[in-house]
Amino acid sequence: xxxxxxxxxxxxxxIRSRPHDGVFLASLILSSxxxxxxxxxxxxxxQNDVVSRDACQNDLVSRDAATILNSNNPNQALQFFxxxxxxxxRASPTNNLPFLYSAIVHVLTCGRMYKPARCLIKDLIQxxxxxxxxxxxxxxxxxxxxxLNDLQSSEKFSPEVFGGLxxxxxxxxxxxxxxxxYQKIVKVTPPSVQACTALLNGLVxxxxxxxxxxxxxxxxxxKVLVPSVVTYAVLVGACCRQGDFSKARSLIFxxxxxEKGIRPNVVIYTTLIRGFCSESKLSDAEALFQQxxxxxxxxxxxxxxxxxxxxxxxxxxxxxxxxxQGMLGGGLYPNVVTFGILIDALCKARELLAARxxxxxxxxxxxxxxxxxxxxxxxxxxxxxxxxxxxxxFLEMEKFKISPNVVTYSILMKGFCGVGRTEEADxxxxxxxxxxxxxxxxxxxxxxxxxxxxxxxxxxxxVCSRMTEKGVEPDVLTFSTxxxxxxxxxKMQSxxxxxxxxxxxxxxxxxxxxxxxxxxxxxxxNVKEALRLHKEMxxxxxxxxxxTVTCLIDGFCKDGRTSDATKFFLENTRSGLNEKQINKMxxxxxxxxxxxxxxxxxxxxxxxxxxEATKFFLDMRCGGIxxxxxxxxxxLEGHLTVKHLIGVMMLHADVIKMGIMxxxxxxxxxxxxxxxxxx
Numbered sequence: 001x002x003x004x005x006x007x008x009x010x011x012x013x014x015i016r017s018r019p020h021d022g023v024f025l026a027s028l029i030l031s032s033x034x035x036x037x038x039x040x041x042x043x044x045x046x047q048n049d050v051v052s053r054d055a056c057q058n059d060l061v062s063r064d065a066a067t068i069l070n071s072n073n074p075n076q077a078l079q080f081f082x083x084x085x086x087x088x089x090r091a092s093p094t095n096n097l098p099f100l101y102s103a104i105v106h107v108l109t110c111g112r113m114y115k116p117a118r119c120l121i122k123d124l125i126q127x128x129x130x131x132x133x134x135x136x137x138x139x140x141x142x143x144x145x146x147x148l149n150d151l152q153s154s155e156k157f158s159p160e161v162f163g164g165l166x167x168x169x170x171x172x173x174x175x176x177x178x179x180x181x182y183q184k185i186v187k188v189t190p191p192s193v194q195a196c197t198a199l200l201n202g203l204v205x206x207x208x209x210x211x212x213x214x215x216x217x218x219x220x221x222x223k224v225l226v227p228s229v230v231t232y233a234v235l236v237g238a239c240c241r242q243g244d245f246s247k248a249r250s251l252i253f254x255x256x257x258x259e260k261g262i263r264p265n266v267v268i269y270t271t272l273i274r275g276f277c278s279e280s281k282l283s284d285a286e287a288l289f290q291q292x293x294x295x296x297x298x299x300x301x302x303x304x305x306x307x308x309x310x311x312x313x314x315x316x317x318x319x320x321x322x323x324x325q326g327m328l329g330g331g332l333y334p335n336v337v338t339f340g341i342l343i344d345a346l347c348k349a350r351e352l353l354a355a356r357x358x359x360x361x362x363x364x365x366x367x368x369x370x371x372x373x374x375x376x377x378x379x380x381x382x383x384x385x386x387x388x389x390x391x392x393x394f395l396e397m398e399k400f401k402i403s404p405n406v407v408t409y410s411i412l413m414k415g416f417c418g419v420g421r422t423e424e425a426d427x428x429x430x431x432x433x434x435x436x437x438x439x440x441x442x443x444x445x446x447x448x449x450x451x452x453x454x455x456x457x458x459x460x461x462x463v464c465s466r467m468t469e470k471g472v473e474p475d476v477l478t479f480s481t482x483x484x485x486x487x488x489x490x491k492m493q494s495x496x497x498x499x500x501x502x503x504x505x506x507x508x509x510x511x512x513x514x515x516x517x518x519x520x521x522x523x524x525x526n527v528k529e530a531l532r533l534h535k536e537m538x539x540x541x542x543x544x545x546x547x548t549v550t551c552l553i554d555g556f557c558k559d560g561r562t563s564d565a566t567k568f569f570l571e572n573t574r575s576g577l578n579e580k581q582i583n584k585m586x587x588x589x590x591x592x593x594x595x596x597x598x599x600x601x602x603x604x605x606x607x608x609x610x611x612e613a614t615k616f617f618l619d620m621r622c623g624g625i626x627x628x629x630x631x632x633x634x635x636l637e638g639h640l641t642v643k644h645l646i647g648v649m650m651l652h653a654d655v656i657k658m659g660i661m662x663x664x665x666x667x668x669x670x671x672x673x674x675x676x677x678x679x
Contacts, residue, residue, distance in 0.1 A: 062096075065103035069156050074111030077104055098124060098147035102161075106151055109158040117161070121168040141169070141177040145184065159185075163195030170202035178202055179215075186224055196225040201234045209242055232256050233267045240275025245284070248272050264295070270303045277310030285310055301327075305337050312345035320345060333365050340372045347380025355380060369400070375407050382415030390415055406432075410443045417450025425450055426463075439470065445477050452485030457494075460485060476502075480513040487520025495520055511537065515548040522555025530555055543590075544572065550596040557603025565603050566612070569596070594620070598631045605638025613638050614647070629663045636669045640676075648673040 064084045071077035081104040101124040108117035121144070128140045148161050162185045169178035178199050182191060191199075196219055203212035216235065219225035227235075232251060239248035252272065256262045269292040276285035289307060292299060304327045311320040324342060327334065339362050346355035355377060362369050374397045381390040390412060397404055409432045416425035425447055432439055444467040451460035460482060464474055479502040486495035495517060502509065514537040521530040530552060537544065544552075549572045556565035573592045597620040604613035617635050620627060627635075632655050639647040652670050655662055662670070 062099075065100055068100070068103040068107055069154055071107065074108050074113050077107045078113075078116065098128070098143050099150065101144075102147040102151050103154075103156075105148065105161050105164070106154065106156045106158050109161050109164060110156050114160075114164060118164045118168050118171075121161075121165055122172060125168060125172060125174075137174055137177050138180070141174075141180055145181060159189040160192065162189070163191040166191055166195040167198040170198045173202075173205075175199070175202040175206055175208070186222075190224045193225060193228050193231065197228065197231045197234055200231065200238075204234060204238045204241065207241075209238055212238060227260070227262075229256075229262055229265050229268065232262065232264075233271055236268055236271045237275075240271060240278070243279065245272070245275060245279075245281070248275065264297065266292075266297055266300050266303065269297055270300070270306060273303060274306045277306055277313075280310075280314060282310050282314055282316070298330075301332050301335060301338070304332065305335075305341065308338065309341045312341055315345075315349065317342075317345045317349050317351065334367065336362075336367050336370050336373070339367060340370065340376065343373050344376035347376045347383075350380070350384060352377075352380050352384060352386075369402075371397075371402055371405060371408070374402060375405075375411060378408060379411045382411055382418075385415075385419060387412075387415050387419065387421075404437070406437055406440055406443060409437060409439070410446060413443060413450075414446040417446055417453070420450075420454065422447065422450035422454055422456075422459075433470075439467075439472065441467075441472055441475055441478070444472060445475075445481060448478060449481045452481055452488075455485075455489055457482075457485055457489060457491075474507075476507050476510050476513060479507060480510070480516055483513060484516035484520075487516055487523070490520075490524055492520055492524055492526070509540070511542045511545055511548065514540075514542060515545065515551065518548060518555075519551040522551050522558070525559065527552075527555045527559050527561070546590045546593055546596060549573065549590055549592075550599055553596060553603070554599040557599060557606070560607065562603050562607050562609060562612075565600055569600055592620075592623075592625070594625055594628055594631060597625065598627075598634055601631065601638070602634040605634060605641065608642060610638050610642050610644060610647075626658065627660075629660055629666065632660065633663065633665045633669070636666060640669055640673055643676070645673050645677055 064080075067080055067084075068077045071080065081100070084100065101120055105117045105120055108114075108120070124144060125140055128143060129137070144165065145162075148165065151157050162181060166178045166181050169175070169181065182195075182199055185191060200212055200216055200219075203209075203215065216225075220227070225231070232255075235251055236248045239245065239251065249272075252264050252268060256264060256268075269288060273285045273288055273292075276282070276288065285307060289299065289303070292303075304323060308320045308323050308327075311317070311323065320342060324334070324338070327338075339358060343355045343358055346352070346358065359369060359373060359377060362373070374393055378390045378393050381387070381393065394404065394408065394412060397408070409428055413425040413428050416422065416428070429439060429443065429447060432443070444463060447463050448460045448467075451457070451463065464478060464482065467474060467478070479498060483495045483498050486492070486498065499509070499513075499517060502513075514533055518530045518533050518537075521527070521533065534544065534548070534552060537548070549568070553565045553569055556562070556568060569592070573589055573596070597616060601613045601616055601620075604610070604616070613635060617627070617631070620631075632651060636648055636651050639645075639651065648669070652673075655666065
């Protein structure tokens with residue numbers, strides 16, 4: 001037989017038959033599919049051999065390998081291998097155990113039993129990796145490769161085993177080792193298309209796209225690989241992960257279809273559709289979906305699930321449900337993933353009745369509700385303030401033996417805290433701990449926020465201490481919540497002290513934390529400190545958001561510094577800027593909202609600058625921002641204060657025109673206006 005690779009110099013693996021091989025094989029042929037070797041008297045001599053294995057390990061491996069190689073069929077060889085393996089010390093590279101594996105792998109590969117052969121290769125690799133003497137992967141790959149290579153003298157030698165070795169390494173995640181094998185064999189016996197594809201896929205999974213494309217080009221130019229439809233699926237997947245959709249289309253419709261004449265299958269179409277959906281390119285995904293159907297390639301459940309999920313993430317639940325109906329019309333039944341996606345989307349859209357209806361329909365299709373579906377429904381009802389229904393679903397879960405997880409408890413606790421029932425949320429945390437469900441930072445932060453909203457800072461700090469005791473370290477959100485709580489209570493010294501502790505712990509503040517401190521100082525009349533923090537925020541690389549800017553404008557106005565407030569407003573918003581000026585600001589501005597405008601208008605009205613206030617009010621309207629009842633109250637009061645009664649009447653007409661329900665304050669101001677007109 002042709003020698004593929006040089007045999008190892010120190011190979012001790014010599015195939016020798018033993019006296020009892022014939023007896024053993026005869027008993028295998030006559031036995032049932034799962035023989036009980038240890039109970040058969042025909043193995044008496046074999047058992048004697050086992051006793052002395054420590055003294056002649058290599059000799060016994062050779063004999064057992066010979067028995068495997070001389071078996072009448074692969075199944076018979078596999079039965080003997082499984083029996084013999086029990087009598088060897090596992091994972092000892094010095095006792096030639098890899099060669100026993102080599103024998104069975106070659107036999108199975110010759111018998112086209114590729115999957116069992118690959119499983120045994122992986123078993124050998126993983127076993128060797130656990131052994132103290134095999135500290136490095138390159139040692140393992142060398143041992144396994146040599147063991148497979150040293151069997152070249154046998155008639156059962158199959159070069160295909162090296163392709164199986166490449167696939168096995170890739171499936172384990174040892175791509176460099178798979179590359180080593182590929183480079184070792186490619187010039188002598190090119191691996192199969194399956195092995196080449198597995199190697200390319202292994203590189204894609206590791207995110208090594210440059211290496212993958214270089215290898216692919218080398219494989220094709222060297223005529224090692226004639227790409228199959230599976231190969232193209234891997235390549236298209238790589239393009240999608242790189243965001244290169246034009247290259248993916250070119251691969252499918254130019255190279256695959258036009259040059260190679262290979263028809264794309266459902267996997268390739270679905271891979272590209274998934275790529276489009278991940279980039280929120282739903283129109284491209286939908287167009288490809290239609291093209292797929294026109295090409296008479298039927299979409300499968302996975303295709304539908306990806307598209308449905310894509311539309312749900314874009315908050316287009318209507319189109320997602322339309323696809324769902326189309327899927328049913330095409331004879332495809334939804335699975336638990338389909339229902340989970342739709343129920344979650346409906347709950348987020350506050351369509352709770354539709355979500356519950358879909359939940360009930362799961363049984364119709366033989367799908368059992370899972371934890372994800374229950375969590376979505378509980379979250380939907382909690383966010384809507386319907387905690388009684390949320391708790392009903394929670395108890396229903398337990399009734400059906402579905403154990404709640406940390407997400408379930410966190411959702412409920414957030415719901416209770418949101419409606420001021422923080423003590424009940426704390427009870428849930430204790431129950432959670434007693435049931436062995438480990439709370440995370442999200443769980444604790446919800447409870448801390450609940451106590452802070454109630455102004456109970458003592459309890460909030462107690463929860464923070466419990467959190468630390470359980471090994472969950474406070475994060476920036478924890479500190480932001482506590483600092484905001486102190487600021488709202490006017491305890492700026494405590495807030496600043498906590499901020500310093502956070503910096504000592506090397507926790508980097510974010511815009512939320514800076515804004516909480518800025519708001520606190522502004523509300524307590526310390527605009528100077530607020531501006532210092534604003535500067536620190538900018539130096540840290542954070543752009544102030546609309547709330548940050550609003551806090552400072554309100555602070556300036558309450559401090560009587562309306563000119564500074566106006567200047568700050570113009571410097572930090574798009575208001576009154578042309579496109580060139582906006583681009584020059586490079587994103588360091590925010591779009592003003594109703595609250596920001598109202599704060600500035602109120603400040604100007606307080607100092608009698610009604611003309612400036614009216615100008616900003618009109619600017620607000622021109623910018624498409626609709627004033628609310630508070631805005632009208634502020635501007636009406638300003639006009640009335642300076643006795644601008646015509647302005648009050650015009651604004652009153654505007655309130656009616658805009659369809660805004662006048663509040664009690666607006667009604668009083670209008671009444672005063674007409675009273676003053678009569679006098």
